[in-house]
Amino acid sequence: MTRGRKMPAAGDAEAACGAGQDNFQVWMTEPASLSAGAEQAQKKESVAIHLVKHEMEVVAPCDELGSANAAADQKEQSTSEIRKDDVYRSTGRPEKADMIQSLLTDQDAARKCELYLPVSSNCSAVESSEDSEEDMYRDAEEIERDKILRSETSSSEYKLSVAPEMDVMEYCSKEWRGNTPVAKRMRKGYEAVAQKFASIRRVRGDNYCAFRATLFQALSQATQLPSWLQSEDFTMLPENLLSKYDWIKQWQLKHKLGRKMGEISDEIKEYLILLREKWKSISEIKGPFEKQEACDKLFKNEEEEYSLYEALKFLMLNTAIKLYNDDKDGRRVPVFAWLLFARDTSSNPCQLMHNHLNHVGHSGGLEQVEMFLLAYALQYTIQVYRLYKYSTDEFITLYPNDPEEDWPVVTLITEDDRHYNIPVRMCQETTL
Template structure:
């Protein structure tokens, strides 16, 4: 039995459905969250040993018409359904399609990195610096943070007691190499194809997302140091470190960042940190905030004019999807 997004968000939390022979809450499905009935039916009839195509394994579903998706997933008569549909209608003035992102706890990181890589035409200067590759060693030497890093199962090496500093350094090199490969693509179409190959689940994709978490930790440590010396910092820093559970980089790592991807997603204040870590403005259409000033939110909002930007869409500030500009308009943007 399949559920629409409206039913998932508004349904009885005691409802369960079966995935892979086990009972799970209906919104805990990871690989099946964005898959329609036809896709599920096809996958269930695949014989063991059948090799899936790259696009079938991709962590982002194929693009669907944004208004058709809205009508299908939010067809109820509730006030919330009407609000979400209105948000999608406003988005359709700029975007023609939507790609649903695998709905696990890496979702915000995955959607952001996919957009960053698929739209990058030059390697950012901060990523060209050798210091960024040495970030794990610096954080371990200065604050002893990396030794407590928690990796997802797909990234565990050997018995799980390996050198976390060395492993994260490898993921940072992987991030730079993949980013450079995206930049080197001669066209937007080829960049998209590269991203389809990168976002396949498994260690490579998750290693890249762990690298983003490392960048977030590094920027958090830097900004916290600025706060302690009385320097000016972005407003979100005061919110980030005002929490009892993250009053310093160490507690932020142990109580929040370590859980991202495993048992928790990014909170709103951490979206600001992600933007600062990547030096990229993350523009998010928050559909449940349609008709308010928060309908379009920028993470962060103080570098809109001097940082590159990417765009995401969310219905609930938990799960993020990727809007797609129509091909004709995309060509105009590329040529402008």
Template sequence: RRRRGSRVERGGGRGDLERGGGRGDVERGGGRGARVERGGGRGDLERGGGRGAHEAKEAKEMMEMKEMKEVKEAKEAKEVKEVKEVKEAKEAGPSEVQAGGEVESMEVSGQPETPGETRGEPAPQAVPPPADEKAETWGGRGGATAKEEEDEEDSENDLYRGEDEIHRARSKKGRGDSVTVRDRAAGAKGSCSVEAEVNLLSYSEREWRGNTAKSALIRKGYREAAQSFTGLRRVRGDNYCALRATLFQVLAQSTELPAWLTEEDVTLWPEQLLAEKELIGQWRFPRERGEERAPEGAIEQLKHYMRLLRTRWEAAARAGSAERRQDVCAEVFRAEEEEEEEEYALLEALKFLMLRTACQLHARMLQGADVPVFCWLLFARDSSPCPRLFLTNHLRHVGVSGGLEQVEMFLLGYALQQTIKVYRLYKADTEEFVTYYPDDHTKDWPCVCLLTEDDRHYNVPVSESEELQGTRL
């Protein structure tokens, strides 16, 4: 017994301590496997060892699992509460919650939308972003109504929904449902892709009633824009939105044809581009479910588009008055399916002009000639280092699954030889509130104006002079 050690408190032997063990006796035990105060087995320590250590480990794991469960339950409770708040907000004032995923990132500046904001009070281009404070403006690569009863109709024109998807949704509902509540109120025969004029400030107050910082900022942007404009036309917000708004303004304001449209035969350009770059075969035509045509068929189709663009532009320029130019616009931007075919043809013609201009600018870059600054941004992207990849990865998807990015707005302006002046309402109080696409021909090219709340969906502002001339669809 002496050899094995029988000391306690200050004892020794083979680890016979108050906290020791081994074979020796401890403060509360003896013999083989005497247990310590919290230990057990041979040489169990007071707080662990043998089974005690295993039990302690299991206890720790159970505590961690319990904590994780509590955190998860708290998170779920928070989400349920947020959903309930959004539902209550919708019941308190009819509004929509903007749907969709994140739109392609802008090359010139970042996306303005802030995830998590709840679009607030009564009042589809998309993707689109998480719920925001304003019901998405009607129609708009990323709009909403002021009336709860219009939600179903407007869902057909959701932000950045593909044209094919919108067409299929309409087909399911039938032609009898094509006239929306909003259109009946405006006295229209169908759901025009560019709506009748509404008062600018009234629209702002109705659509952005929230008390958040963003709502206040957008309302301020509208107030600043109201110094130059009195009305607003909402533009259908499919992925053609930017092209549609620009084309509307070009036709509505042109008093003469641009030089490039009169000095050359634009119907020859598709064939010339095919001979030089062999790109036309990749063109993706609307309502063809992404199938590519043979180059010969694509050339003939694009020739038809360019011929139609020249005809409509000539008609608008020769109209003689703003009211007659509006008649030309009314014929183009109609709801009837046969007229929509013409509208989409014109929008595809704008895309072709963008491709041709991109090829010309890229060739000048390779030659070391001067090019606009935006070209370095356009062709610096990994997805568009050359015109071929620009068409493959970007342009052929515009109108189908994505809209125009900011850097591509510069290209659109160059292609049309028009300065596109955009009031970016979410940039109020900054130098970027008014942006020109492009900004190097503001004095020698005609200027058309657009409004945007998010750099994805564009609406058409109406000045007082236009209003006095009765420029309504």
């Protein structure tokens, strides 16, 4: 898509990680003249308000960027300053910045803010972060029971990533017993969900929950292997990207630090192969009971489960690189891509990897705009019941908001845009 002012040539996404960053940020902050007309401009503004309004997290730059990441030299900004700059860049209209900024301060009582911290090389610190994240969604009795199980069994034997089915309203009455405005709104939200789904499955509340819920839903209803998984060069993706972008060698492999480039390429290739094998085998299962049983078994295997999440993260990086290069070359890209790279912490794919993707599963989960990226990477529409937004036009949100007609749909539930659960047993078919 052609804009009013063309970005100075800065090479590919690798070059943009260094010297091209300043040029890209200047280009994004200037008002743009959209060739698609007023309707496209209004759409951009609407999506900008929707995304920026709900991105309450502040992401701290990673300590390991080195010379590859120019963002390490940027001056620190307060949360409000960052948000106002993001709005200005996203809309390209300075007169709208103050209005949207005011929306950011109007936080819903159910919304929880989170500070994303840099990944630590100390494994115990990472484990502590995950434990505290998970504990936010469990009561004292459940936490104590978990400690006992941890001491009696190995993690792979104990781990239950997706809990058994539970009636939606029974779950709601257990979780929201009070008469506060928030509790009443949540109950109304669950009542709406119960009109479409009979049961809910609780997803383990660590920083992978968005991946876990989305992938579980996709596999549990898969009937064929997606076309992008059938591509002959699919498993060559790590090698091809590493040959073009040297900074990818700093990819964070689960809890493993200091890997060499060749080892990273080989290990990610194994994850991609595993993703294709599991998707293929589960999609070939005809009986719904047997298919569900296979999904349950997969998501009880800790090693395989987390390997699949690494594959998803790498697919997101690949998608981000494509979108960045397409936008730079003047090709049309979805609106969320402008917002993804308008953030001070991800003005290019290199920064996105260092400051966001490397932290997912360690010290943070997916932000709102990154849910769009996940949807595009999987070529799935992710439909989310956002319960704290009940009675508003944002109660049911689609990622992307203008999905392709042939993309399958998965449905999730969230109470706060941070943790996701799974609705199951549709009372009626959910279609777009």
